[in-house]
Amino acid sequence: MLLRLAVLNLTRSVRRSVLSMSSVVLGVAVIIVGQGVIAGFEENSIRAAVDGLTGHVQIRPRDYPTEGLAHPIDKLAPVDPALADWLDANTSAWTARTVFVAEAVHGADAMPVRAIGVDPAKDSEVFPRSGWTIDGSEPVSAEDGVLLSTGVARLLELKAGDTVVLQAHTTGGAMNALEVPVAGVFNAGTPMLDRFGVVLARDLARDLLQSGDRTSHVSVRLDDREQTEAFAARLTERLPEDREIVTWIDECAPVLAFQAVRQAALNLVVLALMGMSATGIANTVLMAAYERVREIGTLRAMGMTRAGVMQLFVLEGALLGVVGGSLGALLGAAVVLWFEDRGIELPLALATGHLPVSTILYLRFSLAVAAFSALFGLTTAVLASVYPAVVASRPAPAEAVRA
Amino acid sequence: MSVLCDIDTVHKTYGHGPAAVEALRGVSLTIDEGEFTVISGPSGSGKSTLLNLVGCLDVCDRGTLTLLGHDVAKLSAKALAQLRAQRIGFIFQSFNLIPVLTARENVELALQLAGDTKGDRVKRATEALERVGLADMVHRRPNQLSGGQQQRVAVARALVKEPALVVADEPTANLDSTTGANVLDLMRDMNKELGITFLFSTHDPLIMVRARRILLLRDGRIEDDEIKTRSDLTREVERKALQDMLHNLADY
Numbered sequence: 001m002l003l004r005l006a007v008l009n010l011t012r013s014v015r016r017s018v019l020s021m022s023s024v025v026l027g028v029a030v031i032i033v034g035q036g037v038i039a040g041f042e043e044n045s046i047r048a049a050v051d052g053l054t055g056h057v058q059i060r061p062r063d064y065p066t067e068g069l070a071h072p073i074d075k076l077a078p079v080d081p082a083l084a085d086w087l088d089a090n091t092s093a094w095t096a097r098t099v100f101v102a103e104a105v106h107g108a109d110a111m112p113v114r115a116i117g118v119d120p121a122k123d124s125e126v127f128p129r130s131g132w133t134i135d136g137s138e139p140v141s142a143e144d145g146v147l148l149s150t151g152v153a154r155l156l157e158l159k160a161g162d163t164v165v166l167q168a169h170t171t172g173g174a175m176n177a178l179e180v181p182v183a184g185v186f187n188a189g190t191p192m193l194d195r196f197g198v199v200l201a202r203d204l205a206r207d208l209l210q211s212g213d214r215t216s217h218v219s220v221r222l223d224d225r226e227q228t229e230a231f232a233a234r235l236t237e238r239l240p241e242d243r244e245i246v247t248w249i250d251e252c253a254p255v256l257a258f259q260a261v262r263q264a265a266l267n268l269v270v271l272a273l274m275g276m277s278a279t280g281i282a283n284t285v286l287m288a289a290y291e292r293v294r295e296i297g298t299l300r301a302m303g304m305t306r307a308g309v310m311q312l313f314v315l316e317g318a319l320l321g322v323v324g325g326s327l328g329a330l331l332g333a334a335v336v337l338w339f340e341d342r343g344i345e346l347p348l349a350l351a352t353g354h355l356p357v358s359t360i361l362y363l364r365f366s367l368a369v370a371a372f373s374a375l376f377g378l379t380t381a382v383l384a385s386v387y388p389a390v391v392a393s394r395p396a397p398a399e400a401v402r403a
Numbered sequence: 404m405s406v407l408c409d410i411d412t413v414h415k416t417y418g419h420g421p422a423a424v425e426a427l428r429g430v431s432l433t434i435d436e437g438e439f440t441v442i443s444g445p446s447g448s449g450k451s452t453l454l455n456l457v458g459c460l461d462v463c464d465r466g467t468l469t470l471l472g473h474d475v476a477k478l479s480a481k482a483l484a485q486l487r488a489q490r491i492g493f494i495f496q497s498f499n500l501i502p503v504l505t506a507r508e509n510v511e512l513a514l515q516l517a518g519d520t521k522g523d524r525v526k527r528a529t530e531a532l533e534r535v536g537l538a539d540m541v542h543r544r545p546n547q548l549s550g551g552q553q554q555r556v557a558v559a560r561a562l563v564k565e566p567a568l569v570v571a572d573e574p575t576a577n578l579d580s581t582t583g584a585n586v587l588d589l590m591r592d593m594n595k596e597l598g599i600t601f602l603f604s605t606h607d608p609l610i611m612v613r614a615r616r617i618l619l620l621r622d623g624r625i626e627d628d629e630i631k632t633r634s635d636l637t638r639e640v641e642r643k644a645l646q647d648m649l650h651n652l653a654d655y
């Protein structure tokens with residue numbers, strides 16, 4: 001009966017109840033969407049690093065530069081057969097790449113590019129192409145030419161079927177240039193690749209650099225990215241002196257560190273919204289308390305205790321919290337799930353420097369976050385109704401009953 | 404007949420200092436079980452204060468008030484609430500029904516607060532409404548009932564828990580004379596049938612006609628306390644009604 005009375009009391013002024021409840025709905029939805037965005041950014045960064053740049057673990061020359069367009073080729077080395085066997089046995093997939101700086105020339109236009117010589121047979125096992133769009137085809141041999149990124153193709157006004165001149169220093173220091181066909185134009189959704197990237201078959205890289213079997217990077221894909229640190233520790237023991245390991249965790253560190261700032265900003269917004277919700281609910285319950293003094297007196301006369309009156313008003317606040325929290329959770333979940341599936345296109349300007357980010361942000365839904373947010377809304381509503389409940393229960397029955 | 408309420412030199416003051424108002428100044432009286440008693444007197448005479456004290460809505464400053472064997476001043480707020488819930492029914496001038504609840508739910512609420520089990524409540528509440536002639540209106544809300552019907556619901560609510568005492572504060576003040584008389588007859592019947600004690604505060608001659616005992620309160624003191632015969636009361640009421648009519652005619 002008390003619950004029914006609380007429900008019916010809320011229906012006395014539906015508009016007022018809906019308005020104060022809507023602040024809880026909004027607050028809870030913002031928490032869920034905000035957390036979805038933050039988790040999405042985290043996943044976005046990890047995916048960009050794992051699928052576009054390093055794989056789960058990458059072996060590269062020691063003291064390899066990480067800023068600007070710098071990819072020295074003075075420390076290229078063949079993959080040690082023993083290491084190759086070990087990688088075959090202990091990884092889901094691995095591949096060797098040769099990354100170097102070249103100049104792409106088309107007519108009078110030229111620009112520096114990040115050239116990546118890949119093993120056509122194995123590269124896609126470590127760096128899946130599922131998120132790529134390719135206009136044309138990916139080269140599988142030296143004769144096929146190169147796959148240009150959209151950034152390079154746009155600046156040099158090239159398209160699949162055209163030819164481009166790639167010139168680079170060989171490992172011996174001489175200048176070499178090759179005119180090659182453009183097999184296709186790709187967009188990987190990773191600005192670091194899409195701005196300056198040129199993908200070519202390893203044989204063509206060898207021809208240009210005169211590098212033989214030597215490569216700059218070995219990238220590894222694991223069954224489970226959570227195994228990365230343990231695997232890296234085991235791999236370190238097998239590394240040659242002149243090589244170092246970089247993992248997706250290292251690559252993502254700057255982005256993940258920024259997550260703390262995002263989280264703090266979200267917390268502030270949530271705090272402000274929940275403060276507004278609490279004020280709205282407190283106001284609603286307080287107004288109800290002032291409007292129903294005589295009823296409260298009647299209930300007291302009929303034997304309801306002060307605690308019973310407080311319980312009734314807190315229950316009304318809690319109901320606003322339950323309904324508002326649930327609706328907010330549904331709304332927030334709907335938004336996050338919608339963009340988890342479709343993604344949000346980010347402005348390219350967001351991806352600057354060497355930060356691993358993808359241009360498509362997929363929000364991430366978490367049931368735990370949704371449940372926590374709804375609970376948070378409920379708690380806020382309950383706490384906000386305590387003071388009005390105390391006020392409501394304060395008048396002496398004899399006074400209240402004649403109010 | 405045993406004593407229901409014993410009031411001994413009770414004082415009650417509201418406010419402090421120069422603004423203090425002494426509402427009751429040493430009232431002493433005894434109310435027996437089964438009485439149908441009226442407290443009368445001009446406004447500000449202390450009628451409502453006395454009702455509040457007897458109904459355990461308030462406690463006195465000095466003196467003792469013993470109700471159903473309990474020294475009320477010594478009971479905690481929770482114990483007072485329990486006493487009200489189980490042994491005292493209230494009927495108010497403005498009916499004081501909970502507007503969002505139906506007639507039956509209003510009555511049921513009294514049972515719930517008295518601690519009755521859920522299964523029994525609906526049946527008892529329905530029976531109480533049948534007893535006051537509202538069997539076909541159990542699902543109506545207060546705003547769908549006339550004033551007289553609302554007061555009947557209030558009577559059912561007060562009586563459903565079979566209290567020892569019903570405190571009624573000007574129960575007919577907001578009713579027309581016919582409806583008021585019907586409601587009063589209903590209460591008188593309950594008094595006779597169930598032996599429930601009724602204590603009214605009123606100016607209404609209709610109630611005074613039906614009361615067996617009239618307490619006249621003035622300036623916080625009992626000025627008159629007499630048990631009258633029905634013929635005495637009827638004569639008094641008729642005389643007063645005639646005076647009022649002549650007075651009104653003179654004005655006209």
